[in-house]
Amino acid sequence: MFTGIDEVDWDSLRHAHGSAEDVPGWLRALASADTAERATALDGMYGALHHEGRVYDSTLACVPFLFALAAREEVADRGCIVELLVSIGGGSGEDGQRDRRAWEAVRAGAGVFAALAGDPDPAVRRAAAGALVRFLDDPPRVLELLRRWLPAERDDSVLAALTEALGLFVQRYPAHADGALDLLAEQSAPPYAPGRRLAALGQLALRAPGRLPADLVPAAVRLLHQRSAQRLPAREFSGTDTLVRRIRRLRPSDEQGAALLRTLHGALGDRVDDRIALLVGQLTSPDPVDRCNAVWMSAGLFRGWRGAYDGPVRLLGAQLRTDQDRLRDAAVSVLAELHALARPAADELHALVAARPDLWTHRWERSSPTLGGPLKALARSGDPRAVPPLAQLLAGPAAPAGLGFEVAHLGRAAAALAPALRHRLGRIPLASPGAARLAIPLLTAIRAVGDREAVPELLRLLSDAPDGPGAWEEIVGQVIETLAELGAAAQAAPLLRPLLRTRHAAVAAGTLWSADGDASAVLPVLRGELTRADPGLRRSAARQLGRLGPAARGALPELRRLARSGPARERIPAACALWRITGDPDPVRPLFRAAWTADARTRPAIARCLTAMGPAAAPLRDLITEELTRPRRHTAHEGAFGGHDIPDDEELLRTCREVLAGL
Known part of the structure; x- marks a missing residue:
């Protein structure tokens, strides 16, 4: 395995952290019988030799030794070694020439991937499936290997990887795609198992939508339910609530099933109605694991796409009635990000808040309390039934510091909370390093409820402000804006x-x-x-x-x-x-048109200005009309802008409708 390793001048080679003198030790440790030693070595190689996807001269020098390790059955965790080779060969570092050399180095050894098709370790076979397509530069041979491999494979995770590899083959080798598509179409029909058929449908949807059945969504839902009926029940996590346990509990316990449906959702893309129908099928599955996976997938759909979501949101609310913490917590987490879109689930949220006061706050180990998810989601939906529990928290000794941000979503409906908000604002020690953290949420809430009786407290904040920079700098602007809004x-x-x-x-x-x-x-x-x-x-x-x-x-x-x-x-x-000062729309309309197309983040400000313009905005009617017909949220054009992408986009849609009404 290590023939010639001592002949490499590792000291003269470099990796992300300097000299590559430590690399031979990592390579040898990958063959160790000690699990911890192997894991440490693999971490070291990713962190130094392949840091952030880059490759170095020492990375290239490692490739032959990694192939030698991958080929030896007595070496444990070889699936991870194959994955490292794939990552090195397909990386996207800044040095284009070196990346090309890495790809060529991995491609030169790709015959090893073909040999690994019969390896006894499923993790190795799973990693080798995609590697074969990526690096073995002989499409007919690759397709024939996959064709022979499929009927012999018995491991479900490897079969899923093989199906994905066929889809990748179609993408990489269009001239040879028909044979791979025939294999996918064959696997999408009986007598194959439901999971295998789902995987094939997902790849067909990605690569050849014309080969899909007309009843794709109902068929996918049926297969999902059939697959779930054959799966063993998942193990629930129990014990003291810690951050690690909570993360494990929120993760899907059926990663393979989640991947199958994610692929299908991704392939459907802007077919939002079909994706909603698929999501409804997932959320009505008898299997709580399917429903939990669906809850997390709904978050991506809601965040990225516009649609008629009342039905799926009601089904999210129905998950709150479960006695399974994993599913309930997932549904609460998604509903809290929907803001006003969560209103169809408000009754279920209120029922949970009323029945479980212990969920009003949550406290991690050695941390301050935060507002609990159910109450947060109810408040963000604008439901006034959130006011009484919020009042109880404000009256207590340890109200969550950010509670005011959630009160603000209730607007004037939270007027009853004004005295308590005002009282807390008056107790903030202005010289404290935590003054901004405490004051800004309260100021946000006071603006939202329109509490003019808070003016003396606001004036006190300005008059007693400490001199010089510091935490106070973050507060002054908020105080001034609050005073202005309160008249x-x-x-x-x-x-x-x-x-x-x-x-x-x-x-x-x-x-x-x-x-x-x-x-x-x-x-x-x-x-x-x-x-x-x-x-x-x-x-x-x-x-x-x-x-x-x-x-x-x-x-x-x-x-x-x-x-x-x-x-x-x-x-x-x-x-x-310029428009507000001169009243002349002609100079600014071309700028609005150009910016609307070039930078989606400018659209809310432009739309607000067009609303004020009234009929003068008519030449830009096409922009507004087109925006209202787009399925993609404007906040998804460059990726999510932050945690408020859904309400920000919904506000843009409301403003666009106001623009059209004023023309």
Whole structure:
């Protein structure tokens, strides 16, 4: 296995952490009889020789020895070695030339993968199936190997890997695809087992939708239920609740089944109605493991795609009645991310909150309490039945610090909580390093409930603020915005004027103007902020100038410069301000059109501006109409923007409908 290993000048080779002198020890440890030693060596190789997908000269030098290890049956954990070889050969590091050499090095040894088709270790065969297609550069031979391998294989996990390998073959070798597609079509029908048929249907959906049966979704649901009836029951985790146990409990206990359905969902793509029907079939399975897998898959569907989700959400709510913690916790976790879309499950959420006060909060070991998932989901849905339990928590000694963020989703319906919120805000020690963590959620809630009686507390926060940078810097802007929204700008004016010389100048200036309408006092400040190096400060200044309207005409030169150059996220606030100041939509509409297409994150701000434009927005009607027909959420165009991608997209859709109504 290690012939020639000492002839390699490892000291002169490099990996991610420097000299490769430690690599021979790792290679030898991979052949150790000690499990921990093998695992440590494998971790070392991934962390140094293949760090973040990169390859190094030492990585290339390892490839022959890794192949030698993979070929020896007496070596344990060879499946992991084959997976490492596949990763090295297919990596995407920054050095393109070296990556090509790695691919060629693995391809040169790919005959080993063919030999591993008959290996006694299923983990080795499973890893070899895809490796064979990726690196053995002889399509007819590869297809024939797969054709002979399939009827001889008995391990379900290897059969799933072989089916996936056939799909990969179709993708890599279109000229030879017909034979692989015939094999997939054959496996998708009786007499093959339900799991095997599901796997084949998923690959056909990905690679050759024209070969799918007309009743794909009902057929897939039937196969899922049949497969589940044949599966042994999963073991439940019990004992003291720890973070590790909770993570294990939330993970699917049937990873293979989850993978089969994920493939099918992914292949269906923008066929949202079909995916909803498939999800409904999963969520109504008699098997709780199928339903748990479905709950997690629903999260990806909801997050990435728009659709009529009342039915699936009600079925998520039905999972809350289960006595299985794994399934209930999964459903709660997904419902908490849906915000208003969770309303069809509100009755079930309320029933769980009422029956289980112990779930109102959750505390990890040695950590502060957080708001429990059921109550969080109920509050985020906007259901006023969340108010009484939230009131009880606020009255207690250890209310979760972020509770105010969830109260804010209830808006004016949470007005009864205003005194308790105000009281907690007044007790925050301003010099404490944790002041921002405590104050910002409360300020968010006070704005949402519109508590004007909190104005004295807000003024206290401004007047007693510690000097200099620190945690307080995070709070000042929030306090000013809260005062402005509560209509208390005039009362705050003496405290706001000194802030015109700080990083909070823009929001302080806008609030002062709303108090006395004296543009001459704040316009120079806002114009100066437009030239700041910080893009966030420039955007804030542009938004405040838009509030001034025609009184901000003196800032038009700076705003026009900002609207002509820079990233779209800066140009759009400037363009909106230009329209609000001049009332002329012609110069800004082309910018809106270009930014709408180029950067999906600008769409909410543009849509809000178009709503204010009314009939003047008519030339951009096509953008709004097209947005309302798109199945993909705007927050999914560049990946998820954050934890609020669903409510942000739903808000965009509501605003777009308002735009059309105003034309």
